[in-house]
Amino acid sequence: MPEGLEAEIWCRSAQSLIGREIGPVWCDERVAPVGLADELVGAVIRSVRRRGKVLLVGTEGPVLGLHFGMTGRLVVDGRSPIERLQYASGADRKEWDRLRLETVPMMRQGPALRMNDPRRLGRISLDRDLSRLGPDLFTVTASELASAFKRRRIAVKTALLDQHVVAGLGNLCADEVLFWSGVAPTRSVDSLRELELEAISAACRERLQIMLVAGGSTCGELSPNVRAEAGSCPLDGGNLRRASINGRTAVWCERHQQ
Numbered sequence: 001m002p003e004g005l006e007a008e009i010w011c012r013s014a015q016s017l018i019g020r021e022i023g024p025v026w027c028d029e030r031v032a033p034v035g036l037a038d039e040l041v042g043a044v045i046r047s048v049r050r051r052g053k054v055l056l057v058g059t060e061g062p063v064l065g066l067h068f069g070m071t072g073r074l075v076v077d078g079r080s081p082i083e084r085l086q087y088a089s090g091a092d093r094k095e096w097d098r099l100r101l102e103t104v105p106m107m108r109q110g111p112a113l114r115m116n117d118p119r120r121l122g123r124i125s126l127d128r129d130l131s132r133l134g135p136d137l138f139t140v141t142a143s144e145l146a147s148a149f150k151r152r153r154i155a156v157k158t159a160l161l162d163q164h165v166v167a168g169l170g171n172l173c174a175d176e177v178l179f180w181s182g183v184a185p186t187r188s189v190d191s192l193r194e195l196e197l198e199a200i201s202a203a204c205r206e207r208l209q210i211m212l213v214a215g216g217s218t219c220g221e222l223s224p225n226v227r228a229e230a231g232s233c234p235l236d237g238g239n240l241r242r243a244s245i246n247g248r249t250a251v252w253c254e255r256h257q258q
């Protein structure tokens, strides 16, 4: 958290910045390259895009990249499209700001773009090379999965969290995708059949859109409440299991996920 879904929601809300000239910029240099502000001031915002979990603000010059880490969130023109993140407090304190970017003319409600991140795990980049990121979480195909999994022998859950395999999937969305595809997260990728790869890519295309509309990565069937209880499966009443796979908590149904 935040995952590609949250980045997509922020990306849509930040479209209003396109065409504006960048005014004063302040950033926390513990999480940003030195001199970032000087590079951006006076440039005009030409595009706002998402690549995986990264939000990209393009100008005719440099491209600003916002990586939200575990607790980063975006505020556009004083409004936050996502008020509260799962692992973050609902508070919004000024000392947690990592970026404050004004546009010209300046907005009365404060910076046009603000990244607030209490735990300071997010990063701010300029012109970062993202070409090695995998296909996008909303469009990944079975054959793209097959070629990314080739000659590997790791748990499918771990593979899906690798941003070079699928860009934008995080812990909650990966569990949700496996839940809907009926594949256990512990399965080794070299054991997956073609039909199972099809099911994983179909779940990415269909279920993630449903979660996006519902509000983000916490809005799936395996919501944070369901995960915390790890009681019974909302689909078939099977036993929900919770275990750590490669350091990340996975939740899955022992009945319908094989």
Ligand SMILES: [Zn+2]
Pocket: 233, 234, 235, 236, 237, 238, 253, 254, 255, 256, 257
């Ligand atoms: Zn089940």
